[in-house]
Amino acid sequence: MSVNNSLYCYGIERFGTEEQKQKFLVPVASGEAIGAYSLTEPMSGSDAATMRSRAAQDGDVYLLNGRKSWVSSAPMADFFIVFMLTAPEKGHKGVTAFLVDPKEVGFSLGKTEPKLGIRASATSEILFEDYRCPLANRLGEEGDGFKIAMAVLDAGRIGIAAQSLGIAEAAYEASLEFAREREAFGKKIGQFQGIAFKIADMKTRIEASRLLTYQAALAKQRAKGTGERYTLEASMAKLFASETAMFCAHAAVQIHAGMGYSKELPVERYFRDAKITEIYEGTSEIQRLVISRNELGLR
Numbered sequence: 089m090s091v092n093n094s095l096y097c098y099g100i101e102r103f104g105t106e107e108q109k110q111k112f113l114v115p116v117a118s119g120e121a122i123g124a125y126s127l128t129e130p131m132s133g134s135d136a137a138t139m140r141s142r143a144a145q146d147g148d149v150y151l152l153n154g155r156k157s158w159v160s161s162a163p164m165a166d167f168f169i170v171f172m173l174t175a176p177e178k179g180h181k182g183v184t185a186f187l188v189d190p191k192e193v194g195f196s197l198g199k200t201e202p203k204l205g206i207r208a209s210a211t212s213e214i215l216f217e218d219y220r221c222p223l224a225n226r227l228g229e230e231g232d233g234f235k236i237a238m239a240v241l242d243a244g245r246i247g248i249a250a251q252s253l254g255i256a257e258a259a260y261e262a263s264l265e266f267a268r269e270r271e272a273f274g275k276k277i278g279q280f281q282g283i284a285f286k287i288a289d290m291k292t293r294i295e296a297s298r299l300l301t302y303q304a305a306l307a308k309q310r311a312k313g314t315g316e317r318y319t320l321e322a323s324m325a326k327l328f329a330s331e332t333a334m335f336c337a338h339a340a341v342q343i344h345a346g347m348g349y350s351k352e353l354p355v356e357r358y359f360r361d362a363k364i365t366e367i368y369e370g371t372s373e374i375q376r377l378v379i380s381r382n383e384l385g386l387r
């Protein structure tokens with residue numbers, strides 16, 4: 089849902105032509121089709137500008153070649169936004185975005201990743217071999233790709249903060265109920281300070297995450313139509329909420345102990361699902377880089 093709405097739909101809504109919106113946005117926004125976003129490659133993740141996939145103009149098409157990895161929803165996506173180099177010598181200024189229909193010749197799916205968590209979401213490689221992408225399906229101008237990719241991630245990170253908050257709250261609510269009911273040494277376990285303080289820390293971090301997420305959403309809403317960035321707010325929300333999700337899921341397994349480790353309860357799934365929020369759409373290290381560079385005035 090997050091990739092479909094934020095990384096795919098928002099990118100086309102903001103940067104697409106009217107013709108592109110009719111073809112690539114309307115079916116996805118109306119729920120008839122699924123969109124995916126493909127920036128990452130096997131040798132290029134956090135440092136996205138080091139991608140190797142190439143797009144070269146050939147008459148009225150671009151020929152796309154390369155291997156992209158870790159594409160959420162790839163096996164069932166109807167359309168993709170794909171980032172490739174059109175001018176490798178220009179580094180990140182040589183990246184261009186394309187709208188891709190996987191039914192066309194030259195597109196194929198690679199391996200599907202066997203994942204620790206979020207296993208209801210399929211993630212796979214996608215391969216391009218002389219894929220003919222019409223010039224009309226270039227999103228933005230040549231060389232705009234990196235700017236588009238980053239602007240879209242600003243928005244996406246607020247979605248991941250909200251996802252993190254949901255996981256954290258589910259872990260918290262399960263823990264609260266368990267701490268009220270489970271007994272040991274003749275007491276409810278919530279009466280032990282070691283458990284009670286976990287509850288206090290979970291609740292406090294959840295509420296702080298919620299406020300950071302709302303602050304980022306508000307900054308995005310205020311920026312609409314102005315072209316202003318809300319990178320800092322989005323990064324802070326994503327960083328804090330994702331680490332809160334991991335903190336709460338970890339505490340929830342500990343509070344549930346044996347039952348927290350069992351697949352009979354959803355707590356072990358929260359633990360596995362929480363981890364991804366610290367990794368995709370920019371790892372926690374990358375969020376710290378974004379925030380500190382912003383504060384120190386570094387580029």
Ligand SMILES: Cc1cc2nc3c(=O)[nH]c(=O)nc-3n(C[C@H](O)[C@H](O)[C@H](O)COP(=O)(O)OP(=O)(O)OC[C@H]3O[C@@H](n4cnc5c(N)ncnc54)[C@H](O)[C@@H]3O)c2cc1C
Pocket residue numbers: 091125126127128132133134135157158159160161203206211364367368369370371372373374377
């Ligand atoms: C389940 C899943 C779904 C995904 N879905 C998508 C998708 O739909 N589309 C897409 O394009 N990508 C997707 N990704 C890719 C994801 O965005 C990358 O995995 C992520 O950006 C990190 O890149 P990497 O795995 O190559 O790690 P690397 O960049 O190789 O990083 C390895 C480690 O080094 C650290 N590191 C790197 N650079 C620095 C630095 N400058 N300072 C400090 N530490 C640093 C990282 O934080 C990390 O801890 C997905 C990944 C997963 C796991």
